[in-house]
Every structure is written in structure tokens, then in C-alpha cells.
Amino acid sequence: MLRREILAIAALTFLPSVASAQDTVKIGLILPMTGQQASTGKQIDAAVKLYLAQHGTTVAGKKIEVILKDDTSVPDVTKRLAQELVVNDKVAVLAGFGITPSAMATAPIATQAKVPEVVMAAGTSSITEASPFVVRTSFTLAQSAVPMAEWSVKNGIRKVVTMVSDYGPGIDAEKSFSDKFKADGGTIIENLRVPMRSPDFAPVLQKAADTKADALFVFVPSGTGAQFVKQFIERGLDKSGMKLIATGDVTDDDQLNGMGDAVVGVINAHNYSANHDSALNKSYVEAFRKANGGLRPNFMSVGGYDGMHLIYEALKKTGGDANGEKLIAAMKGFAWESPRGPISIDPDTRDIVQNIYIRKVEKVGGELYNVEFATIPNVKDPVKAAKK
Numbered sequence: 590m591l592r593r594e595i596l597a598i599a600a601l602t603f604l605p606s607v608a609s610a611q612d613t614v615k616i617g618l619i620l621p622m623t624g625q626q627a628s629t630g631k632q633i634d635a636a637v638k639l640y641l642a643q644h645g646t647t648v649a650g651k652k653i654e655v656i657l658k659d660d661t662s663v664p665d666v667t668k669r670l671a672q673e674l675v676v677n678d679k680v681a682v683l684a685g686f687g688i689t690p691s692a693m694a695t696a697p698i699a700t701q702a703k704v705p706e707v708v709m710a711a712g713t714s715s716i717t718e719a720s721p722f723v724v725r726t727s728f729t730l731a732q733s734a735v736p737m738a739e740w741s742v743k744n745g746i747r748k749v750v751t752m753v754s755d756y757g758p759g760i761d762a763e764k765s766f767s768d769k770f771k772a773d774g775g776t777i778i779e780n781l782r783v784p785m786r787s788p789d790f791a792p793v794l795q796k797a798a799d800t801k802a803d804a805l806f807v808f809v810p811s812g813t814g815a816q817f818v819k820q821f822i823e824r825g826l827d828k829s830g831m832k833l834i835a836t837g838d839v840t841d842d843d844q845l846n847g848m849g850d851a852v853v854g855v856i857n858a859h860n861y862s863a864n865h866d867s868a869l870n871k872s873y874v875e876a877f878r879k880a881n882g883g884l885r886p887n888f889m890s891v892g893g894y895d896g897m898h899l900i901y902e903a904l905k906k907t908g909g910d911a912n913g914e915k916l917i918a919a920m921k922g923f924a925w926e927s928p929r930g931p932i933s934i935d936p937d938t939r940d941i942v943q944n945i946y947i948r949k950v951e952k953v954g955g956e957l958y959n960v961e962f963a964t965i966p967n968v969k970d971p972v973k974a975a976k977k
């Protein structure tokens with residue numbers, strides 16, 4: 590044999606033991622691990638780690654490598670990190686995105702690089718329209734706000750004042766709730782907004798109290814609910830006779846137990862409760878708590894857990910081919926059971942279709958939970974559905 594041939598054979602025998610670039614599928618996971626949205630990062634990172642621990646790091650013959658980056662929820666940082674992950678690390682998938690501005694800032698990069706952007710947290714309707722490579726496993730605010738409005742009118746609430754965080758998901762929540770509430774015969778007295786960053790709720794809570802509405806409808810992003818509830822109680826609004834109704838972002842499982850008995854009875858609508866009654870959810874909550882020092886999983890965690898499942902199953906369908914267009918095609922229409930209930934990816938919009946539950950905050954075994962009492966099945970994003 591020629592020396593060259595011997596070397597070639599030697600190189601071949603070596604190959605399987607060293608994972609080459611082609612054998613590894615890298616996922617760039619961009620999350621707010623510090624700053625105001627850190628609880629979202631912590632929940633999703635924990636859920637992704639749990640998924641990897643349960644399902645292994647090999648799928649369709651490929652080694653999965655997750656590269657975690659902290660964007661501190663600053664969209665310019667998200668964008669720079671996404672660019673670096675695509676260009677330097679050659680990631681096949683971008684995932685995470687704790688807030689809408691971060692998801693939006695990354696969409697042009699996903700389009701240009703033809704890399705799927707799996708949105709695990711952010712909830713503004715238009716995100717999926719920002720790039721044909723965006724797929725969402727979280728939720729849209731309209732999914733929760735519309736059923737909340739419908740329930741309110743049916744249950745005797747006639748006059749509402751709304752209070753939302755002044756950015757994409759808040760504006761969606763405000764509009765979706767108000768439009769549906771008015772269409773069903775209710776009256777919106779006022780639409781109030783608070784800054785997304787470092788909000789002070791006191792001035793708007795005073796305004797809300799002055800309206801003497803039947804109820805105050807609220808959206809604030811995950812991680813902010815406890816601070817809102819504290820000021821709500823401090824101003825005596827829990828005893829004012831004005832009901833508090835909300836999207837489930839406010840009565841977030843990550844903080845709910847610390848909010849105190851003042852929130853018992855608060856009605857809200859959302860996609861996930863740690864109290865959801867299914868065998869899959871019970872094992873999910875147990876495994877999540879065990880792996881994270883007792884931490885209760887919230888709705889952000891399931892966005893991360895299901896996002897990983899979607900990536901794994903898409904890779905199985907493509908036989909391990911990480912081409913972005915093929916992965917997106919494999920994700921469209923995919924349906925499975927999540928800890929939150931049955932979910933699927935709408936093949937037309939790449940947005941999530943899921944049950945929305947009407948819940949009441951109750952004490953269960955000495956802890957506060959969102960207890961589901963009604964289900965609206967297979968809800969598509971109402972904002973996009975209305976455009977059709």
C-alpha cells in the first residue's frame with residue numbers, strides 16, 4: 590500500500606471517535622439570564638436541560654450541542670449574539686427569546702441565514718410574520734385575552750378598565766381583550782399602560798380605582814406579577830370591590846405562591862398551569878422540581894421544553910439533516926402532547942395551536958395554584974385568524 594493510502598485508512602478509522610462538524614447539530618439558545626426578565630431565562634434553561642437529561646443528546650445520529658447565551662433582555666445584544674452564533678458557531682437553530690423585541694431583532698438574521706428561530710417565550714402575534722423561519726412554541730397574548738373577555742361578559746362583568754405593559758404583547762392583550770369585550774356588549778372605560786422596564790404601578794392603579802369599574806384587566810410580563818400585586822394590595826384595591834382579571838402572565842407559577850391570599854379567587858386565562866391535571870404534567874412538574882431545588886415550572890418552562898421536542902422531532906423527520914428549510918417544513922403541522930395539554934404547529938402560520946384554560950387562584954395543599962375550571966380547545970392566534 591502507498592503511504593498515502595495507509596494514512597487515509599488510518600484517518601477513516603479515527604473518524605467515528607471524533608464528532609465532526611457534520612455530526613453535531615448546534616442550537617444557539619439566547620435567553621435573559623440576568624436583568625428584569627431573568628426568571629424567564631432560568632425557567633427555560635432549566636426546562637431545556639431537563640429535556641436533554643430525559644432524551645439524551647443524540648438524535649437521528651447527530652450529537653446535539655446547546656450553546657446558552659445571556660442577552661440580558663436587551664434586543665441589540667440578542668441580535669449580536671444571534672449573528673455570532675450563526676457566523677462563528679455555525680448553529681443550525683436559534684432558540685429562546687425572552688421578550689418580543691429580542692425575537693423581532695433576530696428575525697432578519699433567521700431569514701438571511703435560513704436558520705429556524707424557535708420562539709420559546711415571546712408572545713406578540715406579529716413575531717411569526719417577521720420571518721418565514723420563525724416557529725413559536727410559547728403563546729400569543731390574544732390567545733388568553735380573547736377567552737378572558739368572553740368569560741367576563743358571560744359572568745356579569747360590564748365595565749372594565751385595562752392596564753398593560755406598554756409594548757408589543759401588552760398592546761396585543763389590550764386590543765384583543767377590548768375588541769372582544771365590546772363586541773360581546775361590555776364597556777371599556779379606559780385603557781391604561783405602564784412602562785415595560787421598571788414600572789411604577791401606583792399612578793395607574795389610582796386612576797383605575799377612580800373609574801369604579803367592575804373589573805381591572807391586567808397584562809404584565811412574566812416576573813413582574815408579584816410587584817404589581819404588591820402595589821395593588823398596598824393601595825387597598827383588593828378590598829375595593831373592583832375584581833382583578835388577567836392573563837396568566839400575572840398569576841405566574843414562578844411567583845404565585847409568594848403573592849399571598851389577596852390573589853385567591855383571581856380569575857385568569859392562560860395556556861399552562863403547574864396544577865394542570867394530566868399524567869404527563871404530573872411527571873413533568875415532579876422531574877422539574879427535583880432537578881431545580883423545588884422550583885415550580887411556569888408557562889415559560891413548557892415553551893422551552895416543547896421547543897426542544899419540536900427540534901428533536903424535526904431532526905428525526907429529516908433523518909438528521911439540519912438544513913433550515915427542511916427543518917421548518919418538518920415542524921409545520923407537527924402535533925404532540927405537552928405538559929400543558931395537546932399542542933400543534935399551525936402549518937399556515939408556524940404559530941402554536943393550544944388549549945386555553947380559564948383558571949381561578951386557589952389554595953391546594955397549602956400552596957397557591959391556578960386551578961383550571963374551563964377549557965377552550967385548540968385555540969389559534971386570534972389576531973392572525975381575524976386577518977384571514
Ligand code: DHB
Pocket residue numbers: 629687688689690710711712713757758809810811812838
Ligand atoms: C412577553 C414576555 C413575557 O414575559 C410574557 O409573559 C409575555 C410576553 C413578550 O415580551 O413577548
